[in-house]
Amino acid sequence: MRGVGEGVRQEEYVCKFEHIEAYDAGDFPEDISRKYGVPLRKIVNLNSNENPYPLPRSVIHAIYEAAKHSSRYPDPKYPELKEAISSYIGVPAENIVLGTGANDIFSCICNILEPLDRVVIPIPTYTMYAFYAMMRDASLKFIETAEEKCFVPSSEEIIDAAEDAKLVFLCSPCNPTGAVLPPAEIKKIVEHVNAIVVVDEAYAEFSGKSVVSDALEHENLVVVRSFSKFFALAGLRIGYAVAPKQLASLFEKLRQPFAISSIGAKAAVQAIKEVEYFNKIRDKIVEERAYLYESLKKISFLKPFPSEANFILVKLSIAASELMESLYKNGIIIRNVTDMLGLKGNFVRITVGRRSENRRLVEALRNLE
Numbered sequence: 001m002r003g004v005g006e007g008v009r010q011e012e013y014v015c016k017f018e019h020i021e022a023y024d025a026g027d028f029p030e031d032i033s034r035k036y037g038v039p040l041r042k043i044v045n046l047n048s049n050e051n052p053y054p055l056p057r058s059v060i061h062a063i064y065e066a067a068k069h070s071s072r073y074p075d076p077k078y079p080e081l082k083e084a085i086s087s088y089i090g091v092p093a094e095n096i097v098l099g100t101g102a103n104d105i106f107s108c109i110c111n112i113l114e115p116l117d118r119v120v121i122p123i124p125t126y127t128m129y130a131f132y133a134m135m136r137d138a139s140l141k142f143i144e145t146a147e148e149k150c151f152v153p154s155s156e157e158i159i160d161a162a163e164d165a166k167l168v169f170l171c172s173p174c175n176p177t178g179a180v181l182p183p184a185e186i187k188k189i190v191e192h193v194n195a196i197v198v199v200d201e202a203y204a205e206f207s208g209k210s211v212v213s214d215a216l217e218h219e220n221l222v223v224v225r226s227f228s229k230f231f232a233l234a235g236l237r238i239g240y241a242v243a244p245k246q247l248a249s250l251f252e253k254l255r256q257p258f259a260i261s262s263i264g265a266k267a268a269v270q271a272i273k274e275v276e277y278f279n280k281i282r283d284k285i286v287e288e289r290a291y292l293y294e295s296l297k298k299i300s301f302l303k304p305f306p307s308e309a310n311f312i313l314v315k316l317s318i319a320a321s322e323l324m325e326s327l328y329k330n331g332i333i334i335r336n337v338t339d340m341l342g343l344k345g346n347f348v349r350i351t352v353g354r355r356s357e358n359r360r361l362v363e364a365l366r367n368l369e
Ligand SMILES: Cc1ncc(COP(=O)(O)O)c(C=O)c1O
Pocket: 048, 049, 100, 101, 102, 103, 104, 126, 171, 174, 175, 200, 202, 225, 226, 227, 228, 234, 237, 238, 239
């Protein structure tokens, strides 16, 4: 292998991914606080679809206890976490795959399919599916969804487009639209295509609709879930998938050993034990979602879309950059999704916060009328 300075031209070192766009995570409270002079504690962060409520004490305690043993590796098979997830979703542990977040699992799926030639993705949707597929040089077939249909994809169009495809990515509830693709439609797609159908259910608990139990009956269905949203553990990076046994063991074999930290694994196990707490919080978020939707609907320059997740997509009749700027001055962060593939016009996505946060947002928006 030649090194730099051994007669190799500079261009040969340019990575083919140099021009791929980095994931845009939006603005973070520290940046807005610094730029607009708003104290950090006064920032309302409705940017990243996180759970705005605190963790239960027992989860914090589990994190603290696990931290004490951080000098040791976790069991690389994570039997305790798999058993906990298995009892939470009612699927055998041998069908469960773990990852450092749902993202890790999307990346792993794209990496193990050989060759990954054609990938079907309804849009607008979560950007990381295309990102990982592009890293494998896959050709992407995007299926546009209609604003008039609240961006719900057509199963027929997906089935038609998936002829010869290796992979189909579905997101339900979908980020950024909040739309659910009904389980019966997902099953129809799974039954009519040869491709592996990956259903991203990162927000499933907010909709109550899932195909997780169907994953055992189909050889080509993989359902991906996250601990980042409903279970409020975004910072610890834990995701999982339910997959047919053969695929599940392949994933597990190829995953980095010890990928999930021992702290994350213990926190996730304890979070599942506290599912009643999280259910109550989910109910509050769903209630707040209705409040926010109704309040946004009354503001003349906004058109919110119905959502079954913990965020709301809103179309604007003013420039999104203008709106963002005036909210930043008020210390409020939402996500500008205007340039997202599949959206035409000015759009923002607003995470459902706690009542006081939602009120502050609504007041700031009303002041702009
Ligand atoms: C639809 C969707 N899937 C997956 C993720 C990432 O989940 P994780 O934090 O488990 O990687 C997100 C994050 O916002 C998301 O919106």
